Amino acid sequence: MSTTQAAFLSLLSLGVAALLTGVMLTRFHWRSDIPPYGRRTRLLNVMLHPEAYATNAPLGAIRGLNIAGALLLGGAAVVVAYELLQTMLRL
DSSP states (O other): OOHHHHHHHHHHHHHHHHHHHHHHHHHHTBOTTSOOSOTTSOHHHHHHOGGGTBOSTTHHHHHHHHHHHHHHHHHHHHHHHHHHHHHHHHO
């Protein structure tokens, strides 16, 4: 396995894990005055605005996990772009 492959897989898996942890924390601290998480709940809206769905206690951790996950997924995309550029320059 090359270094770029290892970097991509690690960034991707850590990013997905951080985003999933943020969503699970939001669901664990769901506010009782709104309907429970269901099919009509938009996942992206929950991730971008956790204060509308979760209690105030873990909001800092949820936001941090969501930002870290997005940055890690962005890093994985940069690794793919780098590998694509390297491949195109070799042709």
